Amino acid sequence: AYEGILRRQSARESAARTYARSLPIVPVRARGLTIEGADGRRYLDCLSGAGSLALGHNHPVVLEAIRSVLDSGAPLHVLDLATPVKDAFTDELFATLPRELAESGRIQFCGPAGTDAVEAAFKLVRTATGRDGLLAFTGAYHGMTEGALAASGAAPSVRVTRLPYPQDYRCPFGVGGESGARLAARWTESLLDDPKSGVRRPAAMIVEPVQGEGGVLPAPEGWLRRMRELTAARSIPLIADEVQTGVGRTGAFWAVEHSGIVPDVMVLSKAIGGSLPLAVIVYRDDLDTWQPGDHAGTFRGNQLAMAAGAATLRHVRENGLAERAASLGARMLERLRRMAGEYECIGEIRGAGLMIGIEFVAPEGEAGPAPEGHDAGAPDAWHRPGQEPGDNAATGPLPASPVRAAAVQRECLRRGLIVELGGRHSCVVRLLPPLTITDEQTEAVLERLADAVAAVCR
Numbered sequence: 001a002y003e004g005i006l007r008r009q010s011a012r013e014s015a016a017r018t019y020a021r022s023l024p025i026v027p028v029r030a031r032g033l034t035i036e037g038a039d040g041r042r043y044l045d046c047l048s049g050a051g052s053l054a055l056g057h058n059h060p061v062v063l064e065a066i067r068s069v070l071d072s073g074a075p076l077h078v079l080d081l082a083t084p085v086k087d088a089f090t091d092e093l094f095a096t097l098p099r100e101l102a103e104s105g106r107i108q109f110c111g112p113a114g115t116d117a118v119e120a121a122f123k124l125v126r127t128a129t130g131r132d133g134l135l136a137f138t139g140a141y142h143g144m145t146e147g148a149l150a151a152s153g154a155a156p157s158v159r160v161t162r163l164p165y166p167q168d169y170r171c172p173f174g175v176g177g178e179s180g181a182r183l184a185a186r187w188t189e190s191l192l193d194d195p196k197s198g199v200r201r202p203a204a205m206i207v208e209p210v211q212g213e214g215g216v217l218p219a220p221e222g223w224l225r226r227m228r229e230l231t232a233a234r235s236i237p238l239i240a241d242e243v244q245t246g247v248g249r250t251g252a253f254w255a256v257e258h259s260g261i262v263p264d265v266m267v268l269s270k271a272i273g274g275s276l277p278l279a280v281i282v283y284r285d286d287l288d289t290w291q292p293g294d295h296a297g298t299f300r301g302n303q304l305a306m307a308a309g310a311a312t313l314r315h316v317r318e319n320g321l322a323e324r325a326a327s328l329g330a331r332m333l334e335r336l337r338r339m340a341g342e343y344e345c346i347g348e349i350r351g352a353g354l355m356i357g358i359e360f361v362a363p364e365g366e367a368g369p370a371p372e373g374h375d376a377g378a379p380d381a382w383h384r385p386g387q388e389p390g391d392n393a394a395t396g397p398l399p400a401s402p403v404r405a406a407a408v409q410r411e412c413l414r415r416g417l418i419v420e421l422g423g424r425h426s427c428v429v430r431l432l433p434p435l436t437i438t439d440e441q442t443e444a445v446l447e448r449l450a451d452a453v454a455a456v457c458r
């Protein structure tokens with residue numbers, strides 16, 4: 001049956017399906033960090049529904065919240081009408097937001113997916129500002145619909161200006177001696193101030209406080225504050241895409257808290273639905289220039305997702321799981337960095353909280369990047385030599401190695417550990433464990449990972 005399910009689905013489903021190609025398993029049961037396959041094998045799941053399972057699989061408080069809606073006889077589908085469930089979710093969400101947004105912000109329910117909320121944010125800022133262009137960053141990932149793709153650099157767009165996302169390890173400018181963050185900020189400022197650049201009054205800047213699909217790149221706090229200053233001084237709304245970084249993942253409830261900035265718009269999805277589909281934007285009320293009907297849709301009132309989401313938000317807040325993610329993540333980074341010291345093929349260990357990346361590189365004489373990441377935004381805008389920063393894949397100490405990263409992912413799976421890849425060349429092994437992972441489970445994850453790395457890198 002197990003083989004049959006795999007075979008039939010791979011024959012019938014689109015060739016575009018992503019996770020199922022690198023993870024040929026058939027999950028039938030799950031609890032917390034653990035997934036059990038139809039073949040009886042058990043896996044430690046550090047993909048967590050692409051970071052959407054803050055509390056892991058089937059957490060009792062989430063199940064209880066879903067059950068209570070089902071048992072109450074409340075309608076499951078009511079478009080975007082007012083309901084007690086929605087009221088409770090909104091209260092719970094607003095209790096977590098930065099003060100300025102909590103006090104006077106607005107919320108718009110956008111549909112099931114993160115990409116829906118990204119599109120809504122773009123529409124909102126265009127309506128509010130009367131302007132069209134967007135500022136987005138190299139390596140960004142915002143989703144798979146047209147606007148979100150364009151902002152991810154994966155679809156050419158005349159409306160999106162691409163700015164360098166800061167990184168020291170692979171500085172987009174390929175120069176040593178100066179921090180990537182400082183150079184990136186200066187580049188951005190000069191573009192904004194150059195009357196010939198055509199980007200002086202864009203509708204918004206969109207930024208991930210930690211790039212996830214882009215290869216786990218935490219934005220330096222000072223750089224993010226600088227982006228806030230530059231946009232505020234020019235009345236450019238700043239959109240923070242916290243789809244992946246939200247709900248405690250990075251060691252703060254929202255990742256913008258690390259730098260203390262308050263964005264004008266926050267894009268939220270994944271964990272806010274407590275494992276069910278939910279996506280919203282919250283924003284400064286003066287941006288709410290939409291007329292009735294300007295942004296509508298059928299599935300914006302998912303009662304089960306709101307109930308599961310409210311329970312998740314409350315559990316994370318009441319149990320200090322963001323703080324737990326911060327301390328556990330720091331310990332994991334330290335352990336991984338110690339391990340990395342033993343291997344030439346590990347280029348860098350990066351992370352924030354329980355969002356961790358291990359970049360693999362090709363030691364001297366080995367082939368560099370070949371395959372492009374299937375899920376990474378594949379930014380390709382820096383191709384005018386002398387004018388813009390270059391493809392940074394080769395400007396670190398050694399070229400990126402998608403081959404090593406894919407081999408480590410396979411070896412992890414063989415050892416019962418599910419991890420995902422990311423980064424422009426899919427050279428980064430990513431860990432996104434649930435915030436509820438225990439110390440003992442953390443040890444098991446690190447052990448299996450170390451064994452897998454040893455098998456590939458020797």
Ligand code: PMP
Nearest residue numbers: 113114115141142143241243244
């Ligand atoms: N923004 C970010 C930062 C993401 O990580 C993702 C998904 N990986 C999205 C947007 C898109 O979300 P969805 O896949 O639910 O459309």
